[in-house]
Amino acid sequence: MYIKKIIVAIVLLGLVVAAFFANFVYSAMFRPNTAFNNETAYIYIPTGASYLDVREQLNPLLKDIDKFDALAERKQYITHIKAGKFRITKGMNNNDIINSIRINNIPIQVAFNNQESIEKLAGRISTQIEADSLSLVAAMKDTLFLKQNQFNKATMLGMYIPNSYEFFWNTSGEEFRDRMLTEYKRFWTETRVAKAKAIGLSKNEVITLASIVHEESKAADEQPRIAGVYLNRLKVGMPLQADPTLKFAAYQLPEYKNTVIKRVLNKHKTIESPYNTYLNKGLPPGPIAMADLTAIKAVLNAEKHDYYYFAADAEHMGYHRFAKNLSQHNANARAYQSYLNRQGITH
Incomplete structure (x- = not known):
């Protein structure tokens, strides 16, 4: 009888333990464990992160981090951390959370335009992906990469076609650069290459001219006409x-650092530089800024006309007056110079 009581006690204890364990497993795996009120929360797991790094981000988002720890260890997530941006939805249980941050790296939209230099482009991109600006600049300026892909220091900015692209957040500097090369090649379709050839320009030259057109006018409806003037x-x-x-x-000279030139003067026309298109014929060595897509398309589809000159139109700001001869142009230019004088803009 005594032995039977012991057996019954052991069985009952086992049932209690099993029930406790089952409840713990159910609680750890299937009971909702989110502590935030929004519908969605995101965590960003850097490359090379440890479980402690992940845990630090999750702790304020979960009701019971200890139960999450237990399941994460059981599912071997602790030793298999994945980098990226991950979504956690309100009401998720620990099992769903682990599955999400293990395999559901969310793509993000990376956008850029109108950057004036590789450094500024890198700064813009570094706010959107994991790679920092220094690693991006190093990748973009890699001399071997540039040489292998027919770019140089002057033309390298032209490889980056401004647009919105889908990336994973944990993209490195080299991965970003390589993807942009792929997008550059994709942009230059046979049709666009043929259009460039028809106007006597290489791909780099198209983008260089487009950068000038874009700086001259942000008006998409006027850019093809300005491009036509330069091609003429x-x-x-x-x-x-x-x-x-x-x-x-x-702006490459020390005396013009941290200044804004609002009015081009005769002294600017004497600056010794391959980018001075008053002293040097033809196109400059490379783009002077990032060309907008509309400007690139404007060059490839430039308006055919007989204009050789244009000057800013003070009566229609943002637009220009076009001329076929120098005397007409001088009259247009004088009108705009008078406007600048009235505004007190001297430099």
Whole structure:
């Protein structure tokens, strides 16, 4: 009888333990464990992160971090951390959370435009992906990469076609650069290459000219006409005489650092620089800034006309007056210079 009581006690204890264990397993795996009120929360797991790094981000989002720890260890997540951006939905249980942060790396949209240099582009991108600006600049300026892909220091910015692209957050500097090369090649379809050839320009030259067009006018409906003016000048061997290139050349000089040139003066036209298109015929060595997509398309689909000159139109700000001859242009230019004088803009 005594032995039977012991057996019964052991069985009952086993049932209690089993029930406790079953409840613990159920609680650890299937009971909702989120502590936030929003519908969704996100965590960003860096490359090379430890479980403690992940735990630190999860702790304020979960009701019971200890039960999460237990399941994470049982499912071997602790030793198999994945980098990326991950979504946690309100009401998720620990099992769902672990599955989500293990396999559901969420793509993000990375966008950029109108960057003036590789450094500024890197700074813009570093706010959107894991790679920092220094690693991005190093990857973008890698001399071997540039040489292998027919770019150089002057033309490298032209490889980055401004747009919105889908990336994983944990993208490295090299991965970003390589993806942009792929997008650059994809952009240059046979049709676009043929259009560039028809106007006598290489791909780099199209983007260089587009950067000037974009700096001259942000009005998409006017850019093809401005592109046509510059192409007309190139055809007859005239200097481009593009004021934005003078500003670019000036900004490379110490005396113009941290300044804004609002009015191009005669002294700017004497700056010794390959980017001075008053002193040098043809296109400058590379883009003076990142060309907008509309400007690139404007060059490839430039308006055909007989204009060789244009000047800013004070009566329609953001637009220009076009001229076929120098006397007409001088009249347009004087009108705009008078406007600048009335506004007190002297430099």
